[in-house]
Amino acid sequence: MECVFLQAKARQKGPRGSRTRVQEMEKRLDGLLTLLADKEATEARATWPKSAYSAPSLSTVEKTSLNFADSFLPPPLLSDFGRPSPLSPFFGFPFPMVDGINDIISKGVVHFGHVERCVRYFRAETCDFPFVIVPEDSSVDFLRRHRPVLLLAILCMATRSDAQLQRQLEREIRDTLSRKVMFNCEKSLDLIQAILVYVTWSHMYCDPERQQLYQLSQMATTMAIDLELHKPAMVSSFANISHDKLEEWRTLLGCYYVTSTLCHSLRKPVLLRYDNYIAQCSQLLFQIKQAESDCHLHFYIQLQRIVEEASQTFNLESTYVVPEVDAIRIGILTCGFEHKMTQLRMSIPAEIWSNASLRLAFYHAKIYTNEVGLHSTHIIGADMLSDITLTTRSWYQSSERSETLIQCLQATKEYLDQFLALSPEAIAHITTPEFLHLIYAVLVLGSLATTTQSPRLDAASIRSLADFESYISALSRKSQQTIATPNIGRGTHEHMRNLHHLWQQSKPWYAQSITGNGALARTIGSFPDLSFMDILSTIVQRCSSSPMLCDGSPVRCE
Structure with missing residues (x-):
């Protein structure tokens, strides 16, 4: 204040006042302000908490x-x-x-x-x-x-x-x-x-x-249960719903979707399952539409619900053992899931269907509901049974299983076609569930092309329809194109390099599998290995080898 007063007093001298005196006053003012700022900065630094991160020099x-x-x-x-x-x-x-x-x-x-x-x-x-x-x-x-x-x-x-x-x-x-x-x-x-x-x-x-995907997702779900977010809340009218309540509903649905997605991808037990309250929260958010994305949320939940039902129906969560039911019943169940997918697709508005992430989630669900066709056991002595007995009892021999295998193959190719249609920039922004879904689709395609056995389908024809080599080459080119795309982030580049290397290593695996070398065709008994957890160590091993890609950059797994 004293500096401001002196400066104002000097200016009041009018034309007779010396310009030099005004400049001297301004210099004194600047000097005092600088000293004051230095003093405050020194005191502030003394009170900063100790941290592993120091202030930038x-x-x-x-x-x-x-x-x-x-x-x-x-x-x-x-x-x-x-x-x-x-x-x-x-x-x-x-x-x-x-x-x-x-x-x-x-x-x-x-x-x-x-x-x-x-x-x-x-x-x-x-x-x-x-x-x-x-x-x-x-x-x-x-x-x-x-x-x-x-x-x-x-x-x-x-x-x-x-x-x-x-x-x-x-x-x-x-x-x-x-x-x-x-x-x-x-x-x-x-x-x-x-x-x-x-x-x-x-x-x-x-x-x-x-x-720690599984552990962290379970931690979030457990915390939501401890906070009683899963307990039904009485809603008399839309006017009584607060912003905080809508936020709690989204968080609960997020726990369900993320946990369910990871558990089914990693073949782990599910803690939070779809129930009437989750259905109510999803439906009310869809009707209220406080946020534009609430419409997308509703259909993500509906798709994951179908995946969960298929997992429970066919016992796909942690084992690969098809329930002891006859082929006709399994065929009816798979037709029921196909009908649900068709009905859900018809209910999705065009503006929401245009979202590429939602389309990928839809085709992933179609693959999952038909995966049961890959899981079957050839009955010993089946050749001695009558055709009627085989049709009624043997899922391995049935025409329903053959149809399910074809539908699974079509859904897998539709998923990969949708993924390959994305731009490199969009691929760089996929989420962890989408990343797991992509790995899952490639595993299913590889299983269809290498280990599928059905007395009603020709293995060579299935292999030709799967066209595994072409899809792996296309994925490899796409990942390489993404790596070469500027402005997507260095961390994304490293992730895509690892993915590119995984596609590259899949080519010799496929070649050895179809030529009769079963050492690399990994199976659990007679069932294909579709668990992401089981290939995780393979990814780490391949990424840790540091080969040089065609662009000269080493593969790293950070």
Whole structure:
């Protein structure tokens, strides 16, 4: 105040006042303000909490300011999924913030502007993961104070252009979850949503040898049950439904979808199953339509419900033993699932069906409901039985199984055709469930082409229809094209290199399988091995070998 007064007094001297005196007053003012700022900064640094991440040095800040597009911007989004591009300019703060909140922003790990861009980027992903919504009116300050762990998970998911920063954020969220859940025994909607987001995009930054998808999904579900999110709530009218209640419903449905998807992909027991309350939550969200993505959410849940029913009906969760029922009954059940899929497809509006993620989920469900055709045992002494007995008792010999195998093959090829139609940029943004579905589709196609035996179908014809080599080559080209695509993020490049190498290694496996070398044709008894968990060690082994791709870059598994 004294400086301002002196400066004003000097200016009041009018034309007789010396310009030099005014300039001297202004210099004194600038000097005092500089000293005051230095003093406040010194006191603030003394109160900052100790962290594994130090504030960026001046050279780091200067370098970062020259490479914002390369270091801090999330990759652009494409029109394949109908998403807007979040590539608008932003201005960040290159120094740590002092605002009373102890997080990575106040520590100076990330810029405030980068956080805002990541939140906008996450909002653009809503249609592909409609279970956690960040409304437009939810500011970064609100998220920092009320959803801090979710915000950290969003930053980890959206920071794809800087692999080193993403790894820091991934370590931070794991440490945060360990501290809050294991040591402090905390339970909150924030933690559940953070785990859901972390798991949904975990394949982009996790180490396959340390993957905890199943454990983390079960942790989120258990926490939701402890908070009684699964207990029915009385709803008299739409007007009585609060925003918080809608958020709880989405979170519960997210636990169901993510947990169910991972459990059926990994062939693990399911903790949370579809019931009347889950159906009610899904239906009410679809009717209220508070968020545009609530319509997508409803159909994701319906598809996963059909997958769950098929898994329970045919005992596909953890074993490969078809229930002891006759072939006619299994045929009726498979026809029933086909009818449900047809009815569901007819109920999906055109604007929702245009979403590529939902289409992939639909064709994955079609594969799964027909997978039972791959699981059969040849009855010893079947040649001595009559045709009537075989038709009635033997699923292996039945015409219903042959039809199921053909439908399974068609659904698998439809899925892969849909996937290959995506642009490289869209493929770079697939979620963990979609990644598992892709692996599953390739495993099914490989099983159909190599291990399918049916007295009513010619193995050579099935192999020709499967066209495994062509699909693997197309997937390999697609992954290589994705790797060569700029602006999709370094972490995504590493993930796609691993996937590309997996496709490349599948070619010699297929060649040896069809030439009679059964060492690589891995089966469980007479049943095909379709468990992602069983090929996980193979992926790690192949990724850890470091061969050189055609672009000269080594394969790494980070």
